[in-house]
Each structure stands twice: as structure tokens, then as C-alpha cells.
Amino acid sequence: xxxxLDTALITAFVERWQPDTNTxxxxxxxxxxxxxxxHHILRIPVEGELMRDDPxxxxxxxxxxxxxxVPVDGPVGGKxxxxxxxxxxxxxxxxxxxxxxxxxxxxxxxxxxFVLLGSTLFVDMSRDRLRPAINVxxxxxxxxAGYAWGAAALAYLYRQLGMATRVGSKSICGCLTxxxxxxxxxxxxxxxxxxxxxxxAPRASSxxxxxxxxxxxxxxxxxxxxxxxxxxxxxxxxxxxxxRDAGTEVLRSLYTGVIRFADVAEGYxxxxxxxxxxxxxxxxxxxxxxxxxxxxASCSTYIVFWEGSMDQLWGNLLSHFLHIAIDSDLCEYPSxxxxxxxxWYRTRSHPRIINPDSSGVSxxxxxxxxxxxxxxxxxxxxxx
Numbered sequence: 001x002x003x004x005l006d007t008a009l010i011t012a013f014v015e016r017w018q019p020d021t022n023t024x025x026x027x028x029x030x031x032x033x034x035x036x037x038x039h040h041i042l043r044i045p046v047e048g049e050l051m052r053d054d055p056x057x058x059x060x061x062x063x064x065x066x067x068x069x070v071p072v073d074g075p076v077g078g079k080x081x082x083x084x085x086x087x088x089x090x091x092x093x094x095x096x097x098x099x100x101x102x103x104x105x106x107x108x109x110x111x112x113x114f115v116l117l118g119s120t121l122f123v124d125m126s127r128d129r130l131r132p133a134i135n136v137x138x139x140x141x142x143x144x145a146g147y148a149w150g151a152a153a154l155a156y157l158y159r160q161l162g163m164a165t166r167v168g169s170k171s172i173c174g175c176l177t178x179x180x181x182x183x184x185x186x187x188x189x190x191x192x193x194x195x196x197x198x199x200x201a202p203r204a205s206s207x208x209x210x211x212x213x214x215x216x217x218x219x220x221x222x223x224x225x226x227x228x229x230x231x232x233x234x235x236x237x238x239x240x241x242x243x244r245d246a247g248t249e250v251l252r253s254l255y256t257g258v259i260r261f262a263d264v265a266e267g268y269x270x271x272x273x274x275x276x277x278x279x280x281x282x283x284x285x286x287x288x289x290x291x292x293x294x295x296x297a298s299c300s301t302y303i304v305f306w307e308g309s310m311d312q313l314w315g316n317l318l319s320h321f322l323h324i325a326i327d328s329d330l331c332e333y334p335s336x337x338x339x340x341x342x343x344w345y346r347t348r349s350h351p352r353i354i355n356p357d358s359s360g361v362s363x364x365x366x367x368x369x370x371x372x373x374x375x376x377x378x379x380x381x382x383x384x
Contacts, residue, residue, distance in 0.1 A: 004209040005176050008218045009190060012225035013183060014172060015353055019162030019295060019304075021287060023272050027351040028234040029281055029337060030272045033157065033182045036246040036253035038150040041181045043202040044121075046150035047252045049143070050314040053136050054263045060132040064090060067110065067135060068098045089129030092118060110138050121153040122261065123173045133262035148314075151252075152261035153178065159264045159304070168298040177204055185241040186276075189228060230352045234275075234335025244278035247322070253277075254321040256288075257313035258306050265306050270322045277322075279329040281337035283344045 016024045023030040035046040055063070092115050099111030117138075118130030137147055153175050160174035181204045184191045197206040212218070240246060247254050254277075259268045267288045274281045292305040313320040345351075 004211070005180055006209075006212045006221070007214065008212070008221035009183060009225055010172065010176060010179060011222055012229060013179070014161060014164045015226070016229070017161045017165050018349075019158075019165060021269070021272060022158045022162075022267055025349045025351060027230060027232055028237075028335065029275070029341065029345055030349075031186065031237075031276065032270075032273050033154060033178065034246075034253050034270055034273060034276060035151060035154065035255070035259075035268075036242065036250035037182050037185065038154050038178065039250045039253070040242045041178055041185065041202060041204045042150065042153070042175075043200070044150045044153070045145070046148055046154075046250065048146050048148040048151075050260055050311060051137055051147050051149075051152040051262065052260045052265075052311050054133075055136060060136070063135055063139065064132055067107065067114075068095065069102060069107075089124055089126065090114075090132060092128050092130050095130065106141065109141065110135070113138050113144070117149075120177070121149065121175050122156050123175065125171060125173045127173075131262075136262065148252075148259075151259045154268075155259040155264050155266045156261045158259075158266040158268075159302075162266075162295065162304075163299050163302050166295065166297050166299045166302075168296075168300075180209075181207065186237055186239070187232075188238055189232075189236060190225075226353045230354050234337075237335065239275045239331075239334040240278045247277045251321070252317065255314070255317055256322055257320050258310040259314075260311065265310070266304065267306075274322075274329070275331065275335060275337070278331055278334075280331050281341055283338065283341055 013024055016026060018025050018030075021030065023032040038044065039046050095111050096115050099108045102108065114130060114135055117134050118124065122131055122134055124131055138144060157174040157178060160172055161179075163169055164172035184207055185203070191207075192210070193208045194206050195208060197203070212221075242249075254270055256269055256271065257267075258265050260266075267290070269284070269288055270277070271282075271284045290304050290306045292303060294301060294303040296302070
């Protein structure tokens with residue numbers, strides 16, 4: 001785990017994740033990481049071609065052969081065993097070494113991007129292996145900048161959050177810098193110190209994160225974080241950290257449908273988080289439901305399957321986005337919700353983690369500050 005990550009804080013939010021809605025269930029309603037969050041925090045494109053190619057494993061294996069110019073050991077469909085391949089993934093350090101050895105510029109660039117993306121946006125549970133599917137979107141370097149990398153990274157993080165909620169899960173992967181940075185943006189109580197950045201810089205790069213201790217210290221922090229979250233109200237949230245025009249500045253964030261990275265497809269529904277756009281929260285419409293869902297406790301097989309037609313919604317944004325009546329729906333105060341929203345929400349959620357009969361904590365609430373910061377990820381995708 002990277003040293004800048006606060007595993008206790010991440011765990012406290014994972015405990016509140018609901019994979020059926022892809023939202024955090026807080027004491028005051030739902031929140032989520034949305035596409036405009038990705039835009040501001042990472043500064044990678046959320047608009048572009050949906051990354052939906054999902055080749056057969058044998059095709060991925062042949063792609064790996066073409067990339068590193070060595071035979072892929074083992075039978076077709078079997079496990080990969082070689083200096084570069086291990087348990088269905090490719091070794092990151094070995095791939096970088098091989099890229100330099102080949103002295104072919106295009107392949108060296110491709111292997112570098114492969115390792116960079118696999119180490120930031122699409123982190124594998126092993127931490128040192130890369131998902132072969134990443135390479136599918138790097139083979140034609142002319143198309144790299146045209147993909148919606150931000151939407152793909154968010155879909156992958158949604159999936160990893162869902163898997164982390166299973167009782168048999170012991171860790172989480174994906175772009176955890178995005179998750180931790182999102183927490184800092186919306187929850188001033190958890191923010192570290194910050195440094196000034198250029199307006200167009202990734203907001204992730206301005207947080208000054210120290211090394212977080214593990215062991216007993218992490219367990220004590222987790223207990224504290226649980227208590228703090230249980231005691232929070234909507235007034236403790238900075239609902240619009242980038243300003244009240246998030247929906248117009250990043251129109252794609254209002255999209256309603258499916259976001260995807262290769263074989264990972266997840267539902268995206270901003271109607272459940274209207275306050276993050278500066279609008280009054282209402283009872284959301286019927287929840288989007290996949291065609292097939294299988295989320296076992298062990299996480300050995302985790303399936304969320306959507307109809308193929310759902311991918312087509314991405315290309316028809318104006319017909320599939322959150323419609324807001326701008327004048328009547330604006331919040332009079334940041335945490336505003338309809339009178340019947342919380343009654344509806346409490347019958348469908350479990351807003352508190354700790355037994356309410358146990359002693360809570362007294363929150364020291366700071367003044368909310370909109371301008372915040374983070375840890376650098378990738379910016380080259382805009383200009384590759």
C-alpha cells in the first residue's frame with residue numbers, strides 16, 4: 001500500500017459503500033465519487049470513447065506476446081508462466097525492463113504507459129502485476145487521447161469498492177488516491193494541510209500527506225473515523241468543493257447509464273447525489289438494475305452484467321442525463337433535501353455503523369474551505 005494512503009480512513013468509507021447503488025450511505029443521505037470529481041482531482045479526460053473492448057483471454061495473451069516479443073509459455077487458455085507473466089497478469093518491473101531492452105520507440109512508449117496506468121488508475125490487488133486489458137487501449141497510440149480514461153478509472157474503482165464490501169475481502173485496489181482525495185474534498189474534518197496549485201493542476205497534487213502508521217494506530221484511527229462519520233450531519237460536508245457549476249462545467253458528470261473499463265461495467269446515477277451539483281436532493285427514481293448480478297461473500301467470482309444496449313447510452317448524452325430545473329431545484333442551503341427524502345432514505349439504508357447506545361464523540365467542526373489539494377497521478381493522457 002502506498003505510504004500516502006490512510007488505510008483506516010479508506011476502510012471507514014468502504015464500510016459505507018453500497019454496490020447496488022454505487023454510493024456511500026451516510027447518516028444524512030447518499031454521496032458518491034462522480035465524473036466531475038475525477039475531472040478536477042486527476043485532470044484526466046472523462047469525455048471520449050467508452051472503453052468497452054473486452055477481448056477473449058487468448059487474444060490478450062497474444063497481445064502480450066506482440067508487446068514483449070517473447071513466447072507466452074503454457075497452453076492457450078492455461079496459466080501464464082514466464083519471466084514476465086504470472087497468474088494471469090504481467091509483472092510491472094519486468095515489463096519496463098523489457099521495454100528498454102527492445103529499443104523500439106513505439107513499444108517502449110507503450111510499455112511505459114502500460115506500467116504507469118496499471119500503477120495508478122487500474123491497480124491490481126497484487127500491487128506488482130498489471131491487468132492485460134490495459135494494453136488493449138494502448139496498441140493504437142493515435143487513439144489513446146480519445147478514450148474516456150476518467151470514466152474507466154471510476155468504473156474500475158466502483159468495482160473494487162463493491163468487492164471490498166464482501167465479508168471475505170481483506171484488501172482493496174484501484175485508484176485509491178482518487179478515493180482518498182475525494183474524501184478530503186468533501187469532508188473538511190479529515191483534510192490534511194494543503195499547498196497552492198495552479199487552477200488547472202490536478203487537485204490531488206496539492207494535499208500534503210504524511211506517512212500513516214499501521215497496526216494498532218490504524219485500528220484506533222478506524223474506530224475514531226467510524227464515530228466521526230456516525231455523528232456527522234449534512235452541514236459537515238463541503239457539497240460543492242469546485243463551485244456550484246459542476247454540472248455545466250463537466251456536462252458528462254450528469255450522464256446516467258453505465259461506465260466501463262474492458263470487462264468491468266458499473267452503473268452511474270447522479271440523481272442520487274444531486275447536492276453534489278448544488279441542487280436539492282429528492283427521492284431518486286427507480287434504481288438501475290443489471291441483467292445479472294452475483295456478489296458472493298468470498299469475492300472469488302464477482303459478476304455485474306449489463307445488457308449490451310446500455311453501452312450505447314454513453315453516445316447519446318442529451319437523452320440520458322440528469323435533468324434539473326435550474327431555478328426551482330437550487331439548494332437554499334448546501335445540504336438541503338426534500339422533506340420526505342430522509343424518511344424514504346432511513347427505510348432503505350443503515351446510516352450508522354456503531355451501536356447508537358455506545359458513547360459517541362464530540363466533533364470539532366472547522367470552517368469549510370472550498371480550495372483543497374492531493375497527490376499527483378497522471379496528466380499526460382490529455383496530451384498523449
